[in-house]
Amino acid sequence: MIDRNEVPKVNAGSMADIAFLLLIFFLVTTSIETDAGISRMLPKLPDKTNKPAVKLERNILRVSINASGELMVDNKVIPITELKSQTIAFLDNGGASQSEEGYCNYCQGQRDAKSSESPQEAVVSLSSDRQTSYGTYITVQNELAAAYNTLRNREAQRLYKIDFTEMEALYKNSETPIASKALWKQRIKKMKNLFPMKLSEAELK
Amino acid sequence: MSKYRKKSGSGTPEVSTASLPDIVFMLLFFFMTVTVMKDDVLQVANELPNATEIKKLEKKDRLITIYIGEPSEKWKDMVGSEPKIQVGDKFIEVHEVGAYVLGKIEEKLEHIRPFVTVVLKVDRKASMGLVSDVKEELRKVNALKINYITYEGDGFLNLKN
Numbered sequence: 001m002i003d004r005n006e007v008p009k010v011n012a013g014s015m016a017d018i019a020f021l022l023l024i025f026f027l028v029t030t031s032i033e034t035d036a037g038i039s040r041m042l043p044k045l046p047d048k049t050n051k052p053a054v055k056l057e058r059n060i061l062r063v064s065i066n067a068s069g070e071l072m073v074d075n076k077v078i079p080i081t082e083l084k085s086q087t088i089a090f091l092d093n094g095g096a097s098q099s100e101e102g103y104c105n106y107c108q109g110q111r112d113a114k115s116s117e118s119p120q121e122a123v124v125s126l127s128s129d130r131q132t133s134y135g136t137y138i139t140v141q142n143e144l145a146a147a148y149n150t151l152r153n154r155e156a157q158r159l160y161k162i163d164f165t166e167m168e169a170l171y172k173n174s175e176t177p178i179a180s181k182a183l184w185k186q187r188i189k190k191m192k193n194l195f196p197m198k199l200s201e202a203e204l205k
Numbered sequence: 206m207s208k209y210r211k212k213s214g215s216g217t218p219e220v221s222t223a224s225l226p227d228i229v230f231m232l233l234f235f236f237m238t239v240t241v242m243k244d245d246v247l248q249v250a251n252e253l254p255n256a257t258e259i260k261k262l263e264k265k266d267r268l269i270t271i272y273i274g275e276p277s278e279k280w281k282d283m284v285g286s287e288p289k290i291q292v293g294d295k296f297i298e299v300h301e302v303g304a305y306v307l308g309k310i311e312e313k314l315e316h317i318r319p320f321v322t323v324v325l326k327v328d329r330k331a332s333m334g335l336v337s338d339v340k341e342e343l344r345k346v347n348a349l350k351i352n353y354i355t356y357e358g359d360g361f362l363n364l365k366n
Contacts (some may be wrong), residue, residue: 012226019229023236030240035268036259037324037354042344069364080364130334134273134327135363137336138254142360145258151273156241203337 026064038141058114059121065140067131080139080175087147089147090115091122091195106155106194119151119195127202144199164191218335224232249274249291254329255358258331262352267317269309269348271302273335276329288331290339299335302342322350 005189015111040154063083071080078086093115095106107181124144128137160167170176171184251274257359262268276284280296289296292305310321323343327336343351 015226016222016229017234019226023229023233026233026236026240030236035262035265035324035354036357037262037352038256038258039260039322039352041348042340042349042351044347044349045344064290080361107209128333128337130332130337132333133329133363134331134336135254135329136331137333138256138329138355139363141353142256142258144353149258168260172261174263190229202342 022142038138038145040141040199042152055121055123056117058095059116059123059198061087061116061122061143063124063140064135065132067128067129069133069136071140072192080136080143082141083140084147084150087124087144088150090124090135091119091124091147094118094153106158119191123200125200125202145197146197148197151195155194156187156191159190164188167191222256225315245270245291246270246294246295247272247277247291247299248280248294249276249289250330250356251326252326252328253326254353254355254360254363256353256355257357257362259355259357260324264317264320267313267321268324269306269321270324270326271306271339275330278304288328288335290335299338299342302339303346306343306348307346320350321348322352323348324354326354 020116062072062074066072071078071083073083073086077086089109092103092107092109093112094117095111095113095115096102096104096117100117102118102121104120107119109115126140126144128140149165156162156167167184167188171181171188178186206347249272251272270292274288275281275286276289276296285351290299290302291297292302297305306323310318313321325336325339340351343349
């Protein structure tokens with residue numbers, strides 16, 4: 001005889017199947033997105049009040065990429081692999097002499113009178129062709145960023161015994177306490193002032 | 206003693222599967238929490254370039270994504286094989302980019318509007334012409350923070366075809 005007081009048990013054997021179904025649904029519909037990249041600020045549109053600053057030719061590193069992805073730096077064709085070292089040499093040159101204003105006391109470059117005066121003055125001018133492939137452009141951008149990061153890392157190691165890129169990571173990390181974030185922020189700013197990134201992009205022809 | 210002997214004789218004991226649902230649920234919750242819903246269906250080729258000097262974009266609520274690349278096979282007959290700009294689920298022309306970005310910024314909460322970043326997911330075979338047209342449009346609407354999304358990897362891999 002059936003006992004009417006007892007609650008009938010639900011068979012939970014298919015629970016695993018249901019959970020699997022949901023799991024597979026989520027596996028298929030979702031994707032772990034790639035959300036990392038090179039950040040850049042675009043320049044503001046020029047208006048009548050701010051005239052473009054005139055720079056000395058020695059303070060400009062002209063980098064241009066042609067349609068077939070060949071690279072020309074300061075009127076010489078070079079392979080892209082050499083771009084980083086050339087950029088470092090240019091930024092780190094510190095050509096201004098000790099008596100002049102803007103003397104760079106932390107630069108370790110050649111102090112060449114034909115190259116940049118100080119990292120603060122140095123500008124990298126990047127121009128490309130309409131037919132240049134985006135991949136090549138990103139490689140060049142990446143190499144330029146690498147040059148700046150190498151120099152900033154060197155100075156951060158000298159002053160704080162830590163890499164610049166590591167400081168940035170610590171600053172971004174949400175687990176870093178707020179008190180030390182302020183310190184990192186201040187140090188990052190200082191590093192950026194030692195080697196400010198001045199990248200100007202010409203409009204394409 | 207006879208009690209014990211009875212069991213040992215009858216082959217291998219069965220493994221209990223009672224905890225299987227728990228394990229599967231655990232996996233399920235893991236995937237539910239770590240993944241984000243795909244919001245756009247790609248209609249263009251989107252093989253991103255590689256780079257090493259990259260930064261992670263943490264705050265997803267302040268990103269506006271623009272895809273650029275050759276239309277995929279399905280769309281080639283309709284729109285041709287020249288690189289196209291895709292936003293959301295549709296193709297747009299260069300002159301429409303500004304209006305689209307402004308519209309998207311308008312949708313965001315007021316306090317995050319100044320921090321909105323335009324994310325460019327560009328196929329590595331696309332040409333710079335279109336990309337720079339888009340950048341020019343962004344300058345016109347004063348959306349100056351941009352990010353070139355890349356994979357993490359050796360930058361020189363981009364040069365090979």
